[in-house]
Amino acid sequence: MKVLVATEKPFAAVAVDGIRRVIEEAGYELDLLEKYTDRADLLAAVANADGLIIRSDKVDAEVLDAAKNLKIVVRAGAGYDNVDLAAATAHNVVVENTPGQNSNAVAELVFGMAVMAARNYYNGTSGTELKGKRLGIQAYGQVGRNVARVAKGFGMEVSAFDPYCPDGAMEAEGVTPLHDTDTLYSGNEVVSIHIPATPETKGSIGYDLITKMPKGGILINTARKEVIDEAGLEKALEARTDIKYMADIKPDNADVLKEKFGDRVFFTPKKMGAQTAEANINAGIAAANQTVAYLRDGINRFQVNK
C-alpha cells in the first residue's frame, strides 16, 4: 500500500522522518510531494495512493476522482474545511483530522501577535502590557484552551464564548463563560478568534462586533479568513482608529488594508500558526498512525465524515 504525504507547505524534515518511520514499519510505502505549485502534480501523485496525508491542501472531487485507490485522507491538523466531505463520502473515502496536535503552536502565535500589537510593533513608542487586560476567546476548543492557559501566565483576565462547550468546563479551568458574541467583543481589550469556517460562521465577524471592542482593542485571528466579513472589518478600522487587527491568514483585501491602516493591521506571509517542529511532529505522526490504523485495522476513531 502507498501513503502519499502531499503538503504545499511542508512539514519540518524531522516530522517527515517520523511519518516515514511509521509508514514503513507498517510495511507500506511513502510518497512525498512537497511545495507543489501545480495542481496537476497533486492529481498525478495521488493516482496510486491508498492513503493521503495533507495539511491545508485542497482535496475536492477532482482530486478524489484522480485517486482511484484512495481509502483515507488524514488532515494533519484541526480544521478540515479544505476537504470536500460530501465528495469524499461519495467516493467511499474516510476523512480524519488530528485534533489538538498542533494547538499549542497556534496558541503561542496568538501571544506573539498580541505582544507585537500591544508594543506598537517595537517602534520605539510606549506600548501597553497584557497583564491585567481582559482576553476574550471565541470558541473554547483545543486552541482556545491553550490560549487561556498562556493568558493566565501573562496575568490576563480570561473569558470565552462557546455555545458548544459543556457546562462547567470553562469554570473548571478558571475561565469565565460568556453567553453571546456581543458581550465577548464589548467586554475584552483582546479578542482571539478560534471558530472553524462553516456555513454558519463564514462572514460572521464584521463591523457591528468589531466596533463594540473597548478602546485600544486588539482583534487576533488565527482561525480562518473566511469567518471575517472583510468589508465590515475595513469599515470598522476606518471608524475606530484605535483598533488593531492581527491575522495569521491574509484577508483577500490585505493590500488595501495595509495601505489604509499601516501598522494597525498585520498578516503573516503564509499561515504560520502550526508551523513549528513540535506541531509538525505531533500532527504528522498522529496522521501517519491514524492512516496505518485505518488501512491495517479499519480503526476510524477520528473520522469526520461519518
Ligand code: 3PG
Ligand atoms: C489547522 O487547522 O490545524 C491549522 O489551521 C493549521 O493548518 P496548517 O497545517 O495548514 O498550517
